[in-house]
Amino acid sequence: MQLPDMNLLPALDALLREGSVTGAALELNVSASAMSRTLGRLRRVVGDPLLVPAGRGLVLTPRAHELQPQVEAALAAALAALQPPHPIELAEIEREFAIRADDGLTAVVGSALIARAAREAPGVRLRILPEGDEDPADLRDRIDLDLGSLPELPHDVRSSLLCRHRYVAVAPTGAPWAQHALTPRQFAALPHITVSRRGRARSVVDDRLAELGLQRKVLATVPAFVSACHLALESEALALVPSMVAVKLACTMPLTVRDIPLDLPSVDVGMAWHTRVDADPAHRWLRTTLTRIVEDAIALAQGAPHGPDDRQSRLVGRTFSV
Template sequence: MNNLGGIDLNLLVVLDALLAERHVSRAALRLNKSQPAVSHALARLRALFDDPLLVRHGGQLEPTVRALEIAPQLAEALAHMRQLMGSQPFDPAMERHIFRLAMSDYAALVLLPRLMAVLRRQAPYVDLIVRQASREVMMSQIVDGEIDLALGVFPTLTEDLRTSLLFKEHFACLADGASLGGEKAMDLTAYLERPHILVSLRGDTGNEIDLALAAAGHKRRIVLALPHWSAAPGLVLGTDMVLTVAHRILPRDAEAGSLTVFDPPFAIPPFSFRQIWHRRRDGDPAHRWLRDLITHILAPSESVPAIV
């Protein structure tokens, strides 16, 4: 492929879509082409690269090793080309697009209800595919081009990754109101005497809460460790357990019911919740539109004007 003179560069746009969608029909929809046209382009690409590029596995196409090598370089080259040619603004009301996002169920609870409500009103042809993974896997998937955007807590990033702060999150405690005997909070002694629920993907104590306790010379008893933020609040009801968790996932009507929300009886540093993407996506109009939309939905209202 040293000589570009005889190569239809539009084939590279098709390859980029196929690598993103891993499905001929979805790639055709994304490109506004017919399925036979995309299949024909794939055949030409296979001949051009002397590699199958995508092989059928189950219900989708899986990239070959060569295709995985090509994907990030191709995405970056196309992004530069769009910038060079002066990309047209993304029109969310009319254009079809699929975004692949990675996030925990905490992020899904915080973001997706409001994001989907906006998309259904303002961008009816925009679809989302959401995956869950560890922080390290998310960053790897961003670099490899497998996902477009990741949301979470990322203390360190490689130089190829871009980030924007969405909000600072603090912790709160949740307990069954009846178990508190009419009290609205508990001191540290009472807190340490209670059994606790831990929300953690790994189920270990290397989290902000237990690290803060350890720094003060204390340790709590964890009777349940689970990876599901969404399930945790409901497990407190009718028990003596305490849940210490990110404030934004607590039920909004908790105080009106049988549950009591109160501040932790010790200091826990807040964490920064961010979205990250690869620098090759900086100039992509559709990607920039989604980043801006998420920022407007999640950033503090006093710093970002509401658009929804």
């Protein structure tokens, strides 16, 4: 279907409201002759004279009276559709966000994100999905936000770096060897709990130890950081987890955080989302909120207080390069 010239809509609206060619021309800042020609085009399109002479002026035809509310509504809808979105009212948002993240990141950001949503956007619901053999293309229709170490992303996915962290070791606070800094030899001699989604027991830690002529004993490999910390507590082993995760869990578990005495690479943690939600105000709020929560977690990991009466006093390895 061939659409009519939509530029005629504002002129028709002005003519019907003013009931005058001259008045409509003044409103639209055009000449009276130009508006007269436009009225002629409108008559041909609509199939009705619209305005007819009555004494010294013009009056609307019955068809023009019928059209007036339709034209006003159509013009208002067109203007609304072509305007930038109004600032959102967070308290009025009704939305569910599907977020994919590992258990460690969920532990770090989950409670703070829930609290912020309850306070600022109570209509927001969070659906946290576990990592797996995921495809970044899921962001096109199934996932709203991906958190973690991101793979190579397709061209239609945006991303930003949340932080760089390094791994640390956590141990039961009561363990005698947890009260002092570890040497590489002491670190290697202790039993380890490692984390791998794919069950890999060997990592860059083993490569660095091998360079020093050392080898460690891995008691177990588990797929989740929180599970590794629980196993470390019950087996008096070292669990190797990201520094932010270690500090967060040590706030509620009797764990001591220790630096790993090896030159290990840092790990990039980012978030990724599809271009379909790039300009969405509610999604922008989600991204901004998560960024601030991670910044707070970094600040905690970098400068956790450890006075004798502070419940975080066991965070003895507090100078993390997060």
